[in-house]
Amino acid sequence: MSKHKLILPVLFFLLSIPFSQVERTNAAERPNLISIVTDDQGRWAMGLYGNKQIHTPYMDQIGREGAVFTNAFVATPVCSPSRATFLSGRYPSEHKITDYISPDEAQSGSGLIAPTWPQVLQKNGYQTALIGKWHLGEQNQFHPHQRGFGHFMGFLSGGTRPMDPTLEINGQTLKRKGPLPDLLVNNAIEFLQQSKEKPFALCLHFRAPHLPYGPVPKEDSAHYLGMNIDVPVTKGSDPEQIRKWNKDYYASISSVDRNIGRLLKELDRLQLSHNTLVIFTSDHGYNNGRHGINTKGNGHWIAGGVRGPKRPNMWDTSIRVPLVMRWPRVIKPGSQFDDMVSNVDMFKFVLGALDIPQPEKQVLHGIDYSPLLFGKPVKNREEIFGQYDLHNNGLAYLRMIRTAQFKYVKHYRAKYMDELYDLKSDPDETKNLLKRRSLAKWQKTAASLDRQLLKWQKSIQDPILKPAYH
16 A cells, blocks of 8 residues: 555544644643632632722633633632642542641641542653642641642641741741742742743642731732722621721732732743643632621621621632633633532543543542533533531531522531522522521422432431431
């Protein structure tokens, strides 16, 4: 057979493959990944999601030049269990981190044991780094170096000072001068410069805008000087107090945003932007006055300037997060995806996006929604699930199912607190249908959702179903 006869069938075969697929499989360079995660940033605290007062041009840039996900959620509304789910693809009760890891728990041996997607990337030739917050165990066996990160610079505990922090650098505990976000991004830029010749995966995980919000550099707080911040007002709340909280909160977010801009510019300078998937999100949402509470899923009631008892919750304000991505080689600028996605998906999503096989015989939950980036549909998701076991300074056991129309939250040991919201007519979740005169009308809906919730709980062997919890 002549060479020409061999070439023609091969040429026709290649022409039959969609361009995006050819680009994925035959690219000269393997794609890079940067995962940027803030701490305590609600979806509402970002310009691209409609906040006209906050200054987040670089977070917004990622979404404008790539894709915006409008329905991104987390499986739990506090940091340690959410970050563990993000890295492991498992729910909190499965990796036995169901509330933030307290200093006592860290000392006694709590930490992330489950395999992580950075470990898979590392085995597939990626240079991996975690810069910033860990909060998934402080003993040696839980160190980021043992969980898939070749490079670590940051802090193992839940937090450090926002200015002049104490950090682990090259295995030493050192105090450094300057704003924490700037110091983290300085190190991230060094990592990019040292890693540019090989595929890399950088996890840049900030502690901001977690309390305390400041101090921050004046250039970040200056955006809000003299601004009358719009705030949610609930009965008995102190608007001026909430306004002050939100102004400081915004400034903290802007300090992160400015540094994201520095990182994006360095990617451009190194000519790495085209083939780097940049993901920006948060570990969970936030309230700051919404629903009459401060902070997140373990927030306190606030009234008259006084902090009241805890209000464990899974309102959307606590579990809905910003999620934007940029990958010029793949994602069409201005893309918007309304599919419901969860941080439990991240393991499968990352491997799918980078065209790395999923590990065999490893229990993983969630879905791989990376085909969306390549212009392909994914199966419509009917519901997402969540859980939160509060045990630090309180006690509560929450399980949640959320569909496009309804959210049902089951409070174990406190059935009188069960919640049902019609998200179509009440997107702000102000009317618990299980507490109103129309209760009888919604009992069938609640029962149906409860059955679906129970089926999911059994699938993950939820320990709350064991008699010892009742």
